Amino acid sequence: xxxxxxxxxxxxxxxxxxxxxxxxxxxxxxxxxxxxxxxxxxxxxxxxxxxxxxxxxxxxxxxxxxxxxxxxxxxxxxxxxxxxxxxxxxxxxxxxxxxxxxxxxxxxxxxxxxxxxxxxxxxxxxxxxxxxxxxxxxxxxxxxxxxxxxxxxxxxxxxxxxxxxxxxxxxxxxxxxxxxxxxxxxxxxxxxxxxxxxxxxxxxxxxxxxxxxxxxxxxxxxxxxxxxxxxxxxxxxxxxxxxxxxxxxxxxxxxxxxxxxxxxxxxxxxxxxxxxxxxxxxxxxxxxxxxxxxxxxx
Amino acid sequence: xxxxxxxxxxxxxxxxxxxxxxxxxxxxxxxxxxxxxxxxxxxxxxxxxxxxxxxxxxxxxxxxxxxxxxxxxxxxxxxxxxxxxxxxxxxxxxxxxxxxxxxxxxxxxxxxxxxxxxxxxxxxxxxxxxxxxxxxxxxxxxxxxxxxxxxxxxxxxxxxxxxxxxxxxxxxxxxxxxxxxxxxxxxxxxxxxxxxxxxxxxxxxxxxxxxxxxxxxxxxxxxxxxxxxxxxxxxxxxxxxxxxxxxxxxxxxxxxxxxxxxxxxxxxxxxxxxxxxxxxxxxxxxxxxxxxxxxxxxxxxxxxxxxxxxxxxxxxxx
Numbered sequence: 001x002x003x004x005x006x007x008x009x010x011x012x013x014x015x016x017x018x019x020x021x022x023x024x025x026x027x028x029x030x031x032x033x034x035x036x037x038x039x040x041x042x043x044x045x046x047x048x049x050x051x052x053x054x055x056x057x058x059x060x061x062x063x064x065x066x067x068x069x070x071x072x073x074x075x076x077x078x079x080x081x082x083x084x085x086x087x088x089x090x091x092x093x094x095x096x097x098x099x100x101x102x103x104x105x106x107x108x109x110x111x112x113x114x115x116x117x118x119x120x121x122x123x124x125x126x127x128x129x130x131x132x133x134x135x136x137x138x139x140x141x142x143x144x145x146x147x148x149x150x151x152x153x154x155x156x157x158x159x160x161x162x163x164x165x166x167x168x169x170x171x172x173x174x175x176x177x178x179x180x181x182x183x184x185x186x187x188x189x190x191x192x193x194x195x196x197x198x199x200x201x202x203x204x205x206x207x208x209x210x211x212x213x214x215x216x217x218x219x220x221x222x223x224x225x226x227x228x229x230x231x232x233x234x235x236x237x238x239x240x241x242x243x244x245x246x247x248x249x250x251x252x253x254x255x256x257x258x259x260x261x262x263x264x265x266x267x268x269x270x271x272x273x274x275x276x277x278x279x280x281x282x283x284x285x286x287x288x289x290x291x292x293x294x295x296x297x298x
Numbered sequence: 299x300x301x302x303x304x305x306x307x308x309x310x311x312x313x314x315x316x317x318x319x320x321x322x323x324x325x326x327x328x329x330x331x332x333x334x335x336x337x338x339x340x341x342x343x344x345x346x347x348x349x350x351x352x353x354x355x356x357x358x359x360x361x362x363x364x365x366x367x368x369x370x371x372x373x374x375x376x377x378x379x380x381x382x383x384x385x386x387x388x389x390x391x392x393x394x395x396x397x398x399x400x401x402x403x404x405x406x407x408x409x410x411x412x413x414x415x416x417x418x419x420x421x422x423x424x425x426x427x428x429x430x431x432x433x434x435x436x437x438x439x440x441x442x443x444x445x446x447x448x449x450x451x452x453x454x455x456x457x458x459x460x461x462x463x464x465x466x467x468x469x470x471x472x473x474x475x476x477x478x479x480x481x482x483x484x485x486x487x488x489x490x491x492x493x494x495x496x497x498x499x500x501x502x503x504x505x506x507x508x509x510x511x512x513x514x515x516x517x518x519x520x521x522x523x524x525x526x527x528x529x530x531x532x533x534x535x536x537x538x539x540x541x542x543x544x545x546x547x548x549x550x551x552x553x554x555x556x557x558x559x560x561x562x563x564x565x566x567x568x569x570x571x572x573x574x575x576x577x578x579x580x581x582x583x584x585x586x587x588x589x590x591x592x593x594x595x596x597x598x599x600x601x602x603x604x605x606x607x608x609x610x611x612x613x614x615x616x
Contacts, residue, residue, distance in 0.1 A: 126348025238443030
């Protein structure tokens with residue numbers, strides 16, 4: 001659309017000016033809080049309280065990070081979250097892809113029935129208490145399985161993957177394979193999966209992010225602190241001030257403890273989000289792709 | 299495949315062909331049923347079993363007796379909830395927070411998408427998009443943690459307020475500030491991400507429409523109104539129906555994390571109440587009744603809004 005930039009009317013120029021200005025304001029509004037957390041995490045807390053820290057860090061100190069990494073809870077949280085995310089995502093992917101493929105096939109008898117059955121759960125559920133009782137009856141309370149098995153599949157992701165299969169695996173391809181004596185399993189493993197790398201990437205990312213960020217299941221199903229995922233540890237530090245107290249306990253005055261506790265909070269925000277913020281720029285295009293596939297056709 | 303002669307010529311019953319095909323199809327694709335089996339089992343256990351278990355809302359559930367062994371009490375728990383002193387507060391808090399959230403967070407992504415779509419510098423557009431998607435990947439815990447440090451007495455926001463010589467505000471201890479904090483943080487976190495879907499729809503608009511409009515002398519603003527908005531209208535309606543249908547399922551996690559003893563009068567909503575009464579105080583049946591009440595209102599809203607959307611625009615979820 002080069003046409004639009006060749007002959008812009010006066011009205012269009014005004015429009016463009018306001019458009020750029022407003023989007024730039026939006027950009028700053030989104031970016032500044034993130035930037036501020038970074039500079040605050042390495043600034044002297046007294047200078048933050050005094051309101052000296054706006055654009056650059058002041059009196060750079062890494063004391064917050066040192067205390068964070070000396071604390072065992074953060075490392076336990078990291079370790080647990082990595083385990084839950086890896087196992088959980090593997091299970092998610094296995095179930096989502098197989099189910100979505102079966103449901104994508106025109107000649108799969110009962111597909112509408114199963115789809116309706118799955119989609120219905122998006123709009124109605126037994127609720128928190130009955131679900132909790134099921135997990136409890138299965139003996140999963142206070143085990144890592146409570147964070148993995150009850151979230152084995154997400155309906156929305158089945159819809160997205162099914163749409164992808166329907167759009168990219170033509171029926172004729174399967175017909176041809178069938179004529180050659182290829183079984184459904186073999187066709188799925190040898191033909192469908194290799195052709196579906198983009199959607200697999202999207203699914204891995206969606207599921208992995210949700211496992212990484214989840215804390216609610218840990219809140220209701222876990223009592224044992226050694227099983228806590230990172231988000232629970234973060235919650236105790238950021239919102240309940242609990243673990244922060246253990247990190248600053250050696251400081252003499254209450255005021256000094258308060259100062260460092262505040263610094264630790266900024267550092268913990270970074271430490272907790274760092275893995276996602278590092279991979280995010282690389283995976284961004286896949287996320288967008290996933291939303292589009294699911295959104296437009298789903 | 300040859301059609302066997304129908305046995306009965308009267309009526310419009312299914313021809314036998316279908317019957318034969320069904321078994322043939324199932325037999326032929328038996329592996330696909332194995333593919334689906336784990337997911338089916340998952341849904342039966344973790345979604346349909348709880349739906350069966352929801353009957354404890356009508357019983358006095360005791361873990362020792364089990365679901366079916368517990369005594370029936372009919373609507374007793376519902377009546378207790380309706381008559382409890384905080385019923386109207388909970389309803390008001392849940393509904394007002396949801397409506398406020400919907401009214402503010404629904405139109406913003408549409409506006410942002412329309413603006414981004416008209417941005418003349420393509421590189422800058424990509425950069426803005428990358429940045430405004432990013433907060434979506436921050437966890438609720440970290441988001442609320444950021445709200446706590448920014449809005450604390452010595453935080454960034456109060457430092458800013460004090461520059462203008464005003465008194466600092468204790469945002470998290472003030473019930474009046476709970477809703478603005480809740481909705482504002484959603485706007486910050488999700489506006490960019492929610493715009494993606496509209497951007498995708500806008501990318502599918504036929505450029506010839508715009509070219510023709512330019513030839514006819516339409517300004518950018520006129521083209522946004524007359525070409526872009528109609529193009530994304532179907533998606534807008536679907537998303538609106540979906541979000542109205544989810545109105546009672548307002549995010550438990552964020553409300554619970556943002557809740558402090560001092561802002562409880564406006565931050566206690568039905569989901570946080572269910573969690574506290576049900577899991578912290580172990581009143582399973584009562585909490586299940588409250589949860590079921592919530593879910594039913596939600597379902598009615600979804601059904602009704604879908605009907606209205608279909609009548610007005612011919613678009614709906616089903």
